Amino acid sequence: MSERTLEQLEPNLVWQIFKEITKVPRPSKKEGKIRKWVKNWATKNSVKIKEDKTGNLLLSKDAAPGCKKFPTLILQAHLDMVCQKQPNVVIDFEKDPINAFVEGDTVRAEGTSLGADNGIGMAIGLAALITPDLKHGPLEVLLTVDEETGLTGAFALEAGFFSGKYLLNIDSEEVGKITISSAGGGGTDFVFNSKLENKSNHKSIKLTISGLKGGHSGVDIDLPRLNAIKLGIDALLEQQESILLSSLNAGTVRNAIPRDFECIILVPEKKRKNVMKNLKLWRKNTLDIARTSEPGITIDISDVSETHAFNSETTKAVLNLLLDINHGPLTHSKEIVGLVQTSSNLAVVETIEKKISVHVSTRSSVNKELEEVRAKLKEIGKNHGAKVIQDEAYPGWEPKPGAPFLKLVKRIYEEVMDKTIELEAIHGGLECGLFVSLDPELQVTSIGVNIHNAHSPDEYVEIESVGIIWDAVIKIIENMNQLK
Ligand SMILES: [Zn+2]
Structure with missing residues (x-):
């Protein structure tokens, strides 16, 4: 049996967008090309978009008819990727596309890092904005600059750039877990x-x-x-x-x-x-x-x-x-x-x-x-x-196991996977701590697909896990009316 192409995978919309993202160069600190691509994409799809002075992007969409009372949900991912290659591969990461392909149950790249970290997160966020017939409240998709080499975008973010009180980060790397805390x-x-x-x-x-x-x-x-x-x-x-x-x-x-x-x-x-x-x-x-x-x-x-x-x-x-x-x-x-x-x-x-x-x-x-x-x-x-x-310290993200948004995400995630979802805290740094420091009332939770060997030429993503996270994100969007 010959391998499928990325476009043939489900959820179709997510993979189509991811495929296009892999064609656009986006090394950390050099996000100009991907930023331009996202702006074009937004225009083409009639999605509102704005940029701050660091280059972070916020795409937004008004509530669907009948969903005006839902609180705003922010889906968040980062624009950049870690560019690594095998010694024998000739590639200019500032100009050339990543050659992603399907191998069995996984997607990987030819001799380079794939950029599923965080390209899949981006693709899920964008796909949510254009999914037809979705029962959604106001949606925001926040795409940050340079997560990988200094959290530069998250650091420079100013209060008021996004308006929601609930933020779902899609940059974790293991399905079946929710990240609720990170170190500053x-x-x-x-x-x-x-x-x-x-x-x-x-x-x-x-x-x-x-x-x-x-x-x-x-x-x-x-x-x-x-x-x-x-x-x-x-x-x-x-x-x-x-x-x-x-x-x-x-x-x-x-x-x-x-x-x-x-x-x-x-x-x-x-x-x-x-x-x-x-x-x-x-x-x-x-x-x-x-x-x-x-x-x-x-x-x-x-x-x-x-x-x-x-x-x-x-x-x-x-x-x-x-x-x-x-x-x-x-x-x-x-x-x-x-x-x-x-x-x-x-x-x-x-x-x-x-x-x-x-x-x-x-x-x-x-x-x-x-x-x-x-x-x-x-x-x-x-x-x-x-x-x-x-130097100026970056803030930690303190665990709040009782937060209503976390409880909603956990319940829906457990329904999708039909198993208990673990809460995880890490001692590494994440952008989430910086978001919370901007607005102490912001409730933040992080989930993500199964990505292996991130930041290396052996990076690959499990196809099935993308479907799981997509289902969870869609159901979270549709159930936001359970929060105030
Ligand atoms: Zn990442």
Whole structure:
């Protein structure tokens, strides 16, 4: 049997629109072409559309006859996609279409990411606007810019751009679950600007830790994994009276648990033997304990030939700052079992010439806790004489399990799937937190189709799951009169 084409799939309207979306380039931060396509689509289909100054779009449609009393429902998705390809594929993501095709029960793309994240969400939103004979109240479809690389569109959204009090985000990636909470986050940078001194009568030693599991700070922070920075400074703190820091580099990106650590220290010649002995003893003890949870760990201690180091004061300040910064989960949710509410990822240390900088990422679904932890970090930095720089945090989305909109969505979703739907909270960041921060009365809920390997060339979507979400969305629209 030859494979079907996308246009032959059901729900037909959704797949037709998705097929057209895949032909339009839409890398994050370069949404101009897709924005133009959506505007043309709206004109062609007599749907009202407006754009804000960041490039977010709002399509809207008045209530159908007899449905004037329904409250407004907002369906929301993002315009951009993560563009990834296999090494052998030649494609210009800013110009070329994605070649999507059907394979068995799935849709995937030829050697690239598919963009079902969030193209299917967009297609469902647009299809809802032009479905004939739908019993709908006022409908709004909000399409945001650059969800994937900074939540830029959601960040810049202004109150009043959309008017509804109920927002259904269609960007989750698993059928049978409703997302009700996400974490907010913010970064803190600590900077030491000091002198490097030439030290005669000193020997230099390099300590390297590698092979740790690491992981994503929004997903894996609660797992028994070691932080390479915490581990490394444990060795150095014991000897802080005898050593001078020459350089320290560990971790690579802000949202990953650091897997490696590389540090060069200078030691007065007469103390070298003793420091070496202590480091080796520390290595033995550490490996004995760490190997269970981190079987890939290696620790190397070697002589090198470095002659410059920071003074003792800076050395101690850096080490004790790193000691005082927490790493890992700080609190757990009292409403959702197993959910990390607030966490800290001591992510990166970097030495560039005479500057040492440290980056910490804080996440929390509770904005008050997020701010408290960040204030504490500021204090810690000050205590150790570091310059502290904090970016603007993005807000968390606190769970509200009793919200009427959530109850409606859950009941309808359960009818559609004929099974219990789980409520899920995540420790990663979502646009939903930013929507709620614009209007505290806004009730937000997130659902989505089954997308696998998102953000990779192996991304694919399960065809059947699109039908399930479509049915749920249609029934939610038709039952909005149950809300005020
Ligand atoms: Zn997405």
